Amino acid sequence: MLKPIFPKELKESxxxxxxxxxxxxxxxxxKGNKIEYTVExxxxxxxxxxxxxxxxxxxxxxxxxxKYQMDLELK
Numbered sequence: 001m002l003k004p005i006f007p008k009e010l011k012e013s014x015x016x017x018x019x020x021x022x023x024x025x026x027x028x029x030x031k032g033n034k035i036e037y038t039v040e041x042x043x044x045x046x047x048x049x050x051x052x053x054x055x056x057x058x059x060x061x062x063x064x065x066x067k068y069q070m071d072l073e074l075k
Contacts, residue, residue, distance in 0.1 A: 002026060002049045002063075006035050006074070021045035035072040041065045 004026060014027030022042030029036045035055070041047050043065045051058035056073040 002039060002047050003052070004028060004037065005052050006030075006054060019045065030074075033074050035074060037070045037072055038068065039063070039070075040067045 006028060010030075012027070012029040014025070016026070017024045019042065021044055023040075024042065024045075024047070025038075025040040027038050039047070039049070041063055045065050047063045049061040049063060049070075051060070051072065054075050056075050058072055061070075
């Protein structure tokens with residue numbers, strides 16, 4: 001499960017987690033009124049992205065293994 005938070009006080013953040021399938025990477029950076037969110041999911045793994053409440057027009061997304069970049073609009 002990917003449940004990032006984007007507090008107003010931070011302009012960027014990154015984290016990694018060593019799962020049983022490999023390293024999961026998650027990072028984000030504020031660009032104006034948008035968040036550039038990047039996630040990398042290891043082979044043979046899946047993830048579910050749950051956007052925080054301060055994101056406009058975003059739904060829960062199922063992700064397969066791979067690298068993703070999402071441009072999310074802040075409310």
